Amino acid sequence: MNDETLSVELEVDGRTGVVTVEQDTTLxxxxxxxxxxxxxxxxxxxxxxxxxxxxxxxxxxKTCLVxxxxxxxxxxxxxxxLGTAEHPSRVQRAFMExxxxxxxxxxxxxxxxxxxxxxREDDPSDAxxxxxxxxxxxxxxxxxxxxxxxxxxxxxxx
Amino acid sequence: xxTFRTSxxxxxxxxxxxxxxxxxxxxxxxVVGGGTLAVPSLSRGELxxxxxxxxxxxxxxxxxxxxxxxxxxxxxxxxxxxxxxxxTARLPLLHQLCAGITGGIQIRHQGTVAGALCAARPxxxxxxxxxxxxxxxxxxSADASRIVPAEKFLRGAEENDLGPGEFVAGIRLxxxxxxxxxxxxxxxxxxxxxxxxxAMLPGLVVLGGVARVPVRVVxxxxxxxxxxxxxxAASLESVPSxxxxxxxxxxxxYRRRVAPEIxxxxxxxxxxxxx
Numbered sequence: 001m002n003d004e005t006l007s008v009e010l011e012v013d014g015r016t017g018v019v020t021v022e023q024d025t026t027l028x029x030x031x032x033x034x035x036x037x038x039x040x041x042x043x044x045x046x047x048x049x050x051x052x053x054x055x056x057x058x059x060x061x062k063t064c065l066v067x068x069x070x071x072x073x074x075x076x077x078x079x080x081x082l083g084t085a086e087h088p089s090r091v092q093r094a095f096m097e098x099x100x101x102x103x104x105x106x107x108x109x110x111x112x113x114x115x116x117x118x119x120r121e122d123d124p125s126d127a128x129x130x131x132x133x134x135x136x137x138x139x140x141x142x143x144x145x146x147x148x149x150x151x152x153x154x155x156x157x158x
Numbered sequence: 159x160x161t162f163r164t165s166x167x168x169x170x171x172x173x174x175x176x177x178x179x180x181x182x183x184x185x186x187x188x189v190v191g192g193g194t195l196a197v198p199s200l201s202r203g204e205l206x207x208x209x210x211x212x213x214x215x216x217x218x219x220x221x222x223x224x225x226x227x228x229x230x231x232x233x234x235x236x237x238x239x240x241x242x243x244x245x246t247a248r249l250p251l252l253h254q255l256c257a258g259i260t261g262g263i264q265i266r267h268q269g270t271v272a273g274a275l276c277a278a279r280p281x282x283x284x285x286x287x288x289x290x291x292x293x294x295x296x297x298x299s300a301d302a303s304r305i306v307p308a309e310k311f312l313r314g315a316e317e318n319d320l321g322p323g324e325f326v327a328g329i330r331l332x333x334x335x336x337x338x339x340x341x342x343x344x345x346x347x348x349x350x351x352x353x354x355x356x357a358m359l360p361g362l363v364v365l366g367g368v369a370r371v372p373v374r375v376v377x378x379x380x381x382x383x384x385x386x387x388x389x390x391a392a393s394l395e396s397v398p399s400x401x402x403x404x405x406x407x408x409x410x411x412y413r414r415r416v417a418p419e420i421x422x423x424x425x426x427x428x429x430x431x432x433x
Contacts, residue, residue: 003163004159004160004163005160006164022159022160023160023162023163023164023210024160024161024162024164024200025160026197026201045198045201045202046198046201046202047194047197047198047261047264047265047268048261048348050262050264053264059237059267060263060264060267061264061267061268062194062264062265062268064197064198064201065192065193065194065197065198065268066193066197066214066268067164067190067193067197067210067212067214069164069166069212070166070193070212070214070215072166109262109264113262113263113264116263117263130347131262132262132263133262134260134261134262134347134348135261135262135263135264135265136262137348
């Protein structure tokens with residue numbers, strides 16, 4: 001460590017690590033470069049596209065808007081924790097069943113926003129679903145199937 | 159090589175001290191609140207401070223009900239306000255505002271009212287609503303603290319009342335028995351507002367996004383929608399040309415023409431809410 005670096009401890013999807021990074025690093029880059037967590041994508045770096053979304057201490061946030069030191073000691077959950085290929089979460093299953101994505105770049109934000117919504121609301125209205133997903137840009141599907149998928153996920157049980 | 163140093167103070171006192179030390183070393187500090195505006199500007203190199211003082215770990219994230227007001231810390235985000243029973247019951251204007259914040263669940267968990275106030279973007283959600291709420295701003299520095307009305311704190315477009323070494327520690331929102339309605343105009347879900355209207359009845363509509371600072375429109379007693387239209391139109395006529403707001407989303411003339419309608423919608427929404 002020198003004057004321009006800092007030490008950051010994180011638990012990422014259950015794995016704890018301490019890394020040394022430049023002080024101007026944002027959390028998205030710590031997760032990708034230091035923890036190899038490519039389930040968090042680097043998109044616009046402007047807080048618009050939502051693809052760097054992760055849960056930080058349970059809060060659904062855009063990690064491009066968080067300086068690394070702010071997250072020191074935090075527990076981070078990415079979509080890698082949602083389910084496995086054999087046992088996807090209900091939201092993941094619903095997104096597949098409803099063809100709610102094509103390239104998959106927006107999925108981290110879409111899936112986590114949907115999980116957070118369903119944790120609050122068992123049976124959200126379409127307006128609530130659209131509102132919850134509105135921090136995520138998708139350039140493939142036009143959102144209609146994503147809304148349908150969240151509605152479907154509300155009907156499914158894990 | 160890092161382009162700036164960072165500090166993550168654990169209290170308002172520590173934040174004030176961090177700012178004092180940066181200034182004593184002839185540095186240029188930047189205070190980061192929620193991070194939704196400042197951090198992208200840092201990433202793009204548009205802001206080039208020597209030191210960032212990040213308020214994220216200060217613990218200024220409480221919503222407290224006092225006898226005559228609700229006090230919110232600088233780090234209180236929109237989702238906390240939305241979830242707060244006190245805000246829902248006692249500050250309907252703020253609750254309506256938080257429910258419509260652009261950027262989805264994530265930005266609601268990150269953006270702060272105090273940060274939006276400091277950014278002082280004329281068209282953004284917070285400024286006009288905070289003026290309508292008679293918000294008082296808690297300003298801190300290492301040497302002193304002072305309280306400034308939001309209306310005075312907003313000195314111009316993207317211009318606030320903070321001096322060197324000062325930061326906003328919180329906001330006090332007086333409680334009243336007034337009916338409230340908040341409405342904003344935007345063309346797309348992910349857009350900044352074009353303009354905002356915050357009605358506090360009886361008596362007041364405050365408009366954002368029509369001038370460099372919020373415009374206070376006083377309504378006559380027992381005002382009707384027609385009265386609101388007339389009062390708004392007259393108020394806008396008296397905004398000096400150098401203070402009229404125009405940006406890439408809409409010019410002044412458009413704003414002037416839609417303002418009476420947006421104000422009436424806020425008025426109607428306020429009339430529909432119980433006192």
